Amino acid sequence: xxxxxxxxxxxxxxxxxxxxxxxxxxxxxxxxxxxxxxxxxxxxxxxxxxxxxxxxxxxxxxxxxxxxxxxxxxxxxxxxxxxxxxxxxxxxxxxxxxxxxxxxxxxxxxxxxxxxxxxxxxxxxxxxxxxxxxxxxxxxxxxxxxxxxxxxxxxxxxxxxxxxxxxxxxxxxxxxxxxxxxxxxxxxxxxxxxxxxxxxxxxxxxxxxxxxxxxxxxxxxxxxxxxxxxxxxxxxxxxxxxxxxxxxxxxxxxxxxxxxxxxxxxxxxxxxxxxxxxxxxxxxxxxxxxxxxxxxxxxxxxxxxxxxxxxxxxxxxxxxxxxxxxxxxxxxxxxxxxxxxxxxxxxxxxxxxxxxxxxxxxxxxxxxxxxxxxxxxxxxxxxxxxxxxxxxxxxxxxxxxxxxxxxxxxxxxxxxxxxxxxxxxxxxxxxxxxxxxxxxxxxxxxxxxxxxxxxxxxxxxxxxxxxxxxxxxxxxxxxxxxxxxxxxxxxxxxxxxxxxxxxxxxxxxxxxxxxxxxxxxxxxxxxxxxxxxxxxxxxxxxxxxxxxxxxxxxxxxxxxxxxxxxxxxxxxxxxxxxxxxxxxxxxxxxxxxxx
Ligand SMILES: Nc1nc2c(c(=O)[nH]1)N[C@H]1C(S)=C(S)[C@@H](COP(=O)(O)O)O[C@H]1N2
Ligand SMILES: [Mo]
Numbered sequence: 001x002x003x004x005x006x007x008x009x010x011x012x013x014x015x016x017x018x019x020x021x022x023x024x025x026x027x028x029x030x031x032x033x034x035x036x037x038x039x040x041x042x043x044x045x046x047x048x049x050x051x052x053x054x055x056x057x058x059x060x061x062x063x064x065x066x067x068x069x070x071x072x073x074x075x076x077x078x079x080x081x082x083x084x085x086x087x088x089x090x091x092x093x094x095x096x097x098x099x100x101x102x103x104x105x106x107x108x109x110x111x112x113x114x115x116x117x118x119x120x121x122x123x124x125x126x127x128x129x130x131x132x133x134x135x136x137x138x139x140x141x142x143x144x145x146x147x148x149x150x151x152x153x154x155x156x157x158x159x160x161x162x163x164x165x166x167x168x169x170x171x172x173x174x175x176x177x178x179x180x181x182x183x184x185x186x187x188x189x190x191x192x193x194x195x196x197x198x199x200x201x202x203x204x205x206x207x208x209x210x211x212x213x214x215x216x217x218x219x220x221x222x223x224x225x226x227x228x229x230x231x232x233x234x235x236x237x238x239x240x241x242x243x244x245x246x247x248x249x250x251x252x253x254x255x256x257x258x259x260x261x262x263x264x265x266x267x268x269x270x271x272x273x274x275x276x277x278x279x280x281x282x283x284x285x286x287x288x289x290x291x292x293x294x295x296x297x298x299x300x301x302x303x304x305x306x307x308x309x310x311x312x313x314x315x316x317x318x319x320x321x322x323x324x325x326x327x328x329x330x331x332x333x334x335x336x337x338x339x340x341x342x343x344x345x346x347x348x349x350x351x352x353x354x355x356x357x358x359x360x361x362x363x364x365x366x367x368x369x370x371x372x373x374x375x376x377x378x379x380x381x382x383x384x385x386x387x388x389x390x391x392x393x394x395x396x397x398x399x400x401x402x403x404x405x406x407x408x409x410x411x412x413x414x415x416x417x418x419x420x421x422x423x424x425x426x427x428x429x430x431x432x433x434x435x436x437x438x439x440x441x442x443x444x445x446x447x448x449x450x451x452x453x454x455x456x457x458x459x460x461x462x463x464x465x466x467x468x469x470x471x472x473x474x475x476x477x478x479x480x481x482x483x484x485x486x487x488x489x490x491x492x493x494x495x496x497x498x499x500x501x502x503x504x505x506x507x508x509x510x511x512x513x514x515x516x517x518x519x520x521x522x523x524x525x526x527x528x529x530x531x532x533x534x535x536x537x538x539x540x541x542x543x544x545x546x547x548x549x550x551x552x553x554x555x556x557x558x559x560x561x562x563x564x565x566x567x568x569x570x571x572x573x574x575x576x577x578x579x580x581x582x583x584x585x586x587x588x589x590x591x592x593x594x595x
Contacts, residue, residue: 198383
């Protein structure tokens with residue numbers, strides 16, 4: 001204990017903010033135990049399901065409802081048909097089409113026909129894509145806005161499926177999330193990003209493995225020659241094909257031996273541009289990698305990566321719709337024979353294999369959401385087993401996040417999480433936190449209790465760093481306080497200590513206090529700190545007064561706000577649900593989510 005414990009007038013008041021503890025009392029919903037099954041009625045703190053709004057894109061200061069694209073697209077299509085039909089009457093166009101009938105010649109050694117592996121890979125690819133797209137949509141709608149800069153400033157989003165950010169000072173990113181129908185999203189529930197991420201990242205590893213095998217086989221069997229444009233004449237040929245389709249006089253089918261040029265270009269873009277771009281922009285959203293590769297991430301922030309990742313999704317969705325339409329309108333039985341049965345005869349084999357495959361697809365599609373809601377722990381463990389090795393690999397790259405400058409500080413940093421509303425907290429707040437004691441205990445040589453004057457008397461550490469919320473928003477702020485290294489020097493962790501657990505004065509959205517465990521080695525990193533100042537002012541209530549954690553190697557949810565105690569432990573198995581933190585226990589997040 002300090003010889004002179006502080007009185008309220010010794011301490012600076014938290015930064016003025018419209019958010020005060022008194023305001024949050026109404027927030028508390030019914031408390032429930034976390035369990036190995038999800039009750040959609042109470043999940044994530046009983047936030048009611050909210051469907052959001054039709055997608056909108058910002059043009060200047062106006063928002064354009066994308067549903068208008070349906071009638072506009074229809075009118076354009078009709079007009080396009082009329083124009084294409086007219087064009088084909090022109091002698092110049094006719095001679096152009098004779099010169100470029102719609103197909104490039106293949107090299108003499110190009111293979112003909114579809115090998116069996118192609119059929120398998122095509123099926124696995126489409127099967128995996130279902131879960132990837134559905135869980136991806138879920139992740140997107142957990143922060144249903146897209147931005148081009150890392151600041152995530154309300155009103156500066158370019159795309160949203162949610163109303164404008166309300167003026168409510170208590171508005172949190174979690175309140176901003178929306179739900180999806182259970183058979184569209186995976187698992188559909190509002191703020192189910194923890195589970196959606198397991199699906200997305202877990203199935204991604206399978207999809208990537210399939211893709212790598214696909215690339216290898218493509219290049220070892222010569223099949224690549226059928227997917228890569230090898231001559232400039234593909235462009236006039238593709239134009240010719242487009243005119244043929246639009247004028248409703250379709251080119252002859254020859255997919256078994258050679259795709260038409262438009263088809264070739266779309267396949268090429270999908271296989272060699274969209275798919276790798278999905279991977280690159282997916283990795284670009286990783287805080288660990290984005291802080292590691294600063295040169296790239298200053299231009300291509302995680303928000304730009306998220307936006308492009310979404311545009312890749314749009315490409316895939318358009319591709320799927322158009323591809324499937326053409327498969328069924330250009331000789332369905334032959335096309336199904338090619339890809340599902342590797343044969344080019346008039347038999348029904350391909351059709352029946354297709355029907356069986358679709359039965360598997362339907363079962364997988366329909367079962368995924370109920371399975372996730374009934375066995376969330378299983379999904380958490382399976383996802384963690386699939387993506388875990390890659391995550392650990394990236395951790396070894398040693399992210400070493402860096403700092404930003406004053407100019408980079410975001411005009412607005414979203415609030416998130418559950419505000420504390422206990423009498424204990426309110427009393428501390430009203431007394432300027434003079435009664436606040438940070439308790440540090442556990443596997444340490446020197447357990448301590450520190451009041452705020454003592455904390456403020458320790459060497460001052462300041463940093464400007466970027467915050468990454470798992471939900472998708474980010475922002476840069478300046479944090480002032482005590483470096484965790486100074487705390488380590490003070491308390492002297494014992495050799496057995498492996499994890500450092502931070503406990504909050506606030507509850508999580510369900511029962512029990514908010515807490516999170518961090519690996520000890522990340523505590524001595526120069527940018528890991530306990531912050532009592534933000535952007536040059538004492539930390540406000542909403543951002544975690546009197547004290548919050550900054551561990552720049554981790555996602556936002558791990559940065560416990562309103563800290564009351566720190567415990568050094570050898571394992572977190574016996575704490576809470578045993579998963580390493582509040583969100584890990586209750587919302588099925590991973591305890592290592594630095595990517
Ligand atoms: N005690 C507590 N700490 C918490 C949370 C919470 O709900 N309770 N939410 C976390 C989440 S999800 C994020 S993104 C950050 C948000 O910090 P900010 O509100 O200062 O931006 O706080 C984290 N710390
Ligand atoms: Mo978060």
